[in-house]
Amino acid sequence: MQHNQVFNGLSRRELLSLIGITAGSAVMYQAMTSLGLAEESGYKGPLKLDGDPKGASVLILGAGLAGMTAALEMRQAGYKVQILEFNDRAGGRNWTLRGGDTYTELGGETQTCEFDEGMYLNPGPWRIPYHHNGLLAYCKRLGVALEPFQQLNHNAFLHSSKAFGGKPQRVRHIKTDFRGHVSELLAKVTQKSQLESSVTKEDQEILLEALKSWGALDADYGYRAGHLTSEYRGFEKDPGGGLGAAPVAGEPIGLPDILNSRLWGNLANYALYEFQTTMFQPVGGIDMIGKAFAREVGDLIKYNAKVSKIEQNDTGVTVTYEDTKNPGTPQQASADWCICTIPLTILSQIEINVGAPMQAAIEAVPYASSVKVGLQFKRRFWEEDDLIFGGVSYTDLPIAQISYPSTDFNKGGKGVLLGCYTWNGPNSYEFTSMSPAERVRLAVEYGSQIHPQYKDEFETGIAVAWHRVPFTLGCAGDWTEEARKEHYDNLCQIDGRIVLAGEHASYIPAWMEGAILSSLDAVSRLHQRVLAG
Amino acid sequence: MQHNQVFNGLSRRELLSLIGITAGSAVMYQAMTSLGLAEESGYKGPLKLDGDPKGASVLILGAGLAGMTAALEMRQAGYKVQILEFNDRAGGRNWTLRGGDTYTELGGETQTCEFDEGMYLNPGPWRIPYHHNGLLAYCKRLGVALEPFQQLNHNAFLHSSKAFGGKPQRVRHIKTDFRGHVSELLAKVTQKSQLESSVTKEDQEILLEALKSWGALDADYGYRAGHLTSEYRGFEKDPGGGLGAAPVAGEPIGLPDILNSRLWGNLANYALYEFQTTMFQPVGGIDMIGKAFAREVGDLIKYNAKVSKIEQNDTGVTVTYEDTKNPGTPQQASADWCICTIPLTILSQIEINVGAPMQAAIEAVPYASSVKVGLQFKRRFWEEDDLIFGGVSYTDLPIAQISYPSTDFNKGGKGVLLGCYTWNGPNSYEFTSMSPAERVRLAVEYGSQIHPQYKDEFETGIAVAWHRVPFTLGCAGDWTEEARKEHYDNLCQIDGRIVLAGEHASYIPAWMEGAILSSLDAVSRLHQRVLAG
Structure with missing residues (x-):
C-alpha cells in the first residue's frame, strides 16, 4: 500500500486495515482501489501470526534471507525453530567479499580477496529498488543503514566497440x-x-x-x-x-x-521500474542485511550442514545432513514441519519425498548464469579524470557493464569497480569456463578500452562465476513464462509437511525482495495449516 | 577537463598541461578538442599564483564563498589578507538553520528555529551538480563530506490543482x-x-x-x-x-x-544538466562548506563589519565600516587592493569611486526573489506511507515544490521538508510580503492538498524570504541577456585597485560554483596586475 491519506478522521491505512481484518485481503484490495489508492505492494505489512502453534517445531533449510525471515517470524510466533546452513556463515547469496576473505569455487580454485580495508565486492545482490517494501521494512526493523545506490549517472558512458570509433x-x-x-x-x-x-x-x-x-x-x-x-x-x-x-x-x-550505434538500447537500464531512483544499498556492503538477520536468529543456525535427504511422513520431517567440518558420519534433524529454501539447482539433486507435481517443479527451473568481477584501483580516476560519480556504464564488450562505487564520493583514494557483470548469454558461459585470474585479466583488458587509466591504476581483482558457486550452482531462478504457468503454483504449494521458499518461489526472481516475500507467504500458509491441525 | 586518457605513455592531462604551459589556454582548448576531449570545465584546476606579491595587501569584502576562496588563495600566494564581513558568521548565503538559531529579517521579524537535533533547512544553496568541479575540488581539499542529493525520485508527485481532480x-x-x-x-x-x-x-x-x-x-x-x-x-x-x-x-x-494536465512541463526539472544525477549535498547541512573555509581563513575575518564607503586612490583602497555590535564610530581598513564580493543590491547603495562603466554595471543587475519554507513533521509519512525517498514534487500551487530530505532514508523518526521553494514571479513577492508565521501556515495549508498527512503531523516551521535577508536583499543576480551584453565585462574588469567577485560576476548565477569560479578568475587577474606593478 503506497498511500496513506487521512480519511474522515481515520487514516486510510487504519480504515483499510479494518476492512482487511473483517473481510479479507481481496475486499481490501478492492477498497484500496475505490479509495483512489491505485497500487498495491507485494508486501502486505508486518506479519501477524495470531494463534498458538502449541509447541510445533519447524526445521528451516538454508540461512539465506528467506530462511532467516522464516526463522525470525516463526520463533516470534511461538515455534521451536532450527536452521541448517551449508556455508560457515549466514546470508547465502547476500554476500560481500572483503580483504582477507577466501572463496573456493566449484573446480577447486581458491581466491583470497586482497582489497584494502573498506573496499568490497557484492558478488550477488547489490541494490534495492524503492518499492521493495518488504526488504526495506526488515532493514528498518533490524537497523540496517541504507545509502542511495546510483544506477543512472548522466556522466557515465555508453560504449559500443562498433560505433563512434570505439569512443x-x-x-x-x-x-x-x-x-x-x-x-x-x-x-x-x-x-x-x-x-x-x-x-x-x-x-x-x-x-x-x-x-x-x-x-x-x-x-x-x-x-x-x-x-x-x-x-x-x-x-x-x-x-x-x-x-x-x-x-x-x-x-x-x-x-x-x-x-x-544502437546505444539507445541501453537507455532502458535507467528507465525500468526496478532501476529507477531512488535505489539503495546498505552502508558498508550488502551483507549488512544478512548479518542483521543473523544477529536475531544466529543462535538457531547449525553451520556447515550439507543436506543429503529430506524425508517426511504423517508426523514430521527428518533431514539427513553431513557436518562438512567432520565428514563421514551422517546426522539427522527432525521437526514437525520443514521450510526448505535450498536453491532448486541443489534441491533437485537431493532425495526428497514430495509429490510428483512439486518434484517436477523443482526440476523445471534453470538458473541464470552470471559473472561479477571486482577490480581495485590505486585511485578513483573515474571521479578525478572523468567526473563519473557512481552509476553504470554499459558496453557491447563481454564485460557488459562497469559500475562505479556509490559511496565515498569525491574523497579520492582507492576504489573498487564492478568491472564485469554479465547476465546469461555466451559471455557469461565463457567467463565461467575461465580461471578466476583469467576473468580478472580480461576484465581489465576490456575495461581499458573504456577507461585507458585501467592499465596504470589496476591493483587486484576477484571474480565470482555463479554457476561455480557451490551453494547455489547458478545465480537465480530463471523462469520462462511457460514453466511458470505449469509449475509455479506446484512449487509453492505446501506438500504434506514441507513448503519451499526463496527468490525462486516468487515473481521477483534474483531480487532479495523475492526471497523475503516468498518466505512471508510460505510462513503464513504454513501457520494456517498448523493451526488447522 | 573531463577526460584523462593515457596517450602514448604521457597521460592526456600531462600532455595538455605541457601544451597549456608553453602556449596558453586557447591553444590548450584547441588541443583538447583535437584529442577528442570534447568538453572544458569552467574550473581550470587548482590555482597557481606564481611570482612574489612582495608584501602586497588585499582587503576582501564579504566572507561568503567568493571572499573566502580569494582569502585562501591569496594568503597562500604571500599576500597580507583581511576580510570584513557583515554577519556574525562566515558563509554568507551558504547558510543552514538549525534548532536554536535565530534570524531577523528586514522588517524586524525574528524567528527562532525550533527544529529537533539533526534537522535543518538550507535557506540558500542546497545542492551541487557533478560538473561543478571548482566547488567539488574545494570540498575535497577542505574535507567536506558529500552525500547524494536526490533531485529526481520517480515516486515523487507531479501535481496540478486543475488536473486529475487535484490528485x-x-x-x-x-x-x-x-x-x-x-x-x-x-x-x-x-x-x-x-x-x-x-x-x-x-x-x-x-x-x-x-x-x-x-x-x-x-x-x-x-x-x-x-x-x-x-x-x-x-x-x-x-x-x-x-x-x-x-x-x-x-x-x-x-x-x-x-x-x-500540463504536468509534462515539470519533466525538465529532472532533465536539465544542472539537475542530472549524480547531484550532491554536504553531509549535515550546506554550511559545512562555509565552515570548512572558515576553518582555513576564519582568523582573517572581522565580523559585524557594515561597510559604508569604499575609496581608492593611486596607492591603495580604504574602506569605511561600522562595527554593528558597537555602532556609532566609523572605522577604517586599508590595503593595496580590494576584492569586493558584496551583493550588488547592497553595493549599489554604498559609496564607491569606480569608473562609470563599473558603476553602471553595479546598478544594472536585479536580484531574484525567492522564498523557502522548512517544515518539521512528527514522522516521515512521505517515506512510510507514500514510499517517497528524497526527490522533489512539483505543483502549480504557490508553494511550487516540496523537496524530501536526501538523508537518513528508511530510518523513521522526524523529518524536515522543504515545503515551499519559489523562484521569482508573483508567488515569491506575495510570500515575501507576508509575516514568517503566515508563510509557514500557508505552506502547510497548500502542502496538505498533496500530502493530507501534513495536518496531523506538522510540528514547526521557519521561512526565509530572500528579498528580506539583510545581507543580500535578494537571492542572486538575475541577469538578462541584454544586461549581460552591456554590463557583464564592465562588472568583472579590474577598476583601478578594485575587482568584484561573487556569483553575480559569473555565468553560473545563484550557484556556489559561480561564486568560486568568479573569485578564482578575479584573483588570477588581480595577481597578474600586482606582478605587473
Missing part, C-alpha cells in the same frame, strides 16, 4: 539527443497535420508545446546546437566565472549516428 | 506514459512512411526498433496496459512471493489527459 559516449548525450531528435521528428509531422486521426487539433497544439519543452526544441521546433540544447546535454565549454567565461554550446550527435 | 500523479507515470505515447505516435507515422524526407529507409527500421525499446511499445508499436509498460511505469499490483503473487498491470494515463 565511449556520455549517457547525457545519447539520452538527451535521442529525445531531442524524436521530439523534432514528431513535431514536424504534427505541424504538417499528419497526426489528425490520432490527436485532436487542440491537443496537437499542446503536444507541440510539450515536445518543445521536453525535447529542448527551439522556436522552429528544431533540435540544434545552441544554448538551449546545452542546458540539457551539457556544454562544449561549461559556463565559468569572471572574464572570458561565457559557455560554448556543444554539437548534438546526429540521429543517424545514434540510431546506428 | 497528485507519480513522476514515473507522467514520465513513462508521455514517452510511451510520443514513441507510439512517431512509430505510427514512421510505419506510414511519412518521415521519408528526414530519415533514410534503413534508419527508419532502426528508429522503429529504438522507439519500441525506449517507449516500451508492444509488437504492434502500441503503448498499452500490460506487463511490458508496467515494467517501466510500475504495476497496479506489484509482483510478490509465493501463491497469488502474480503482478497486475496498470493502465497508462491517456495522452490527452497528460497533455491537458
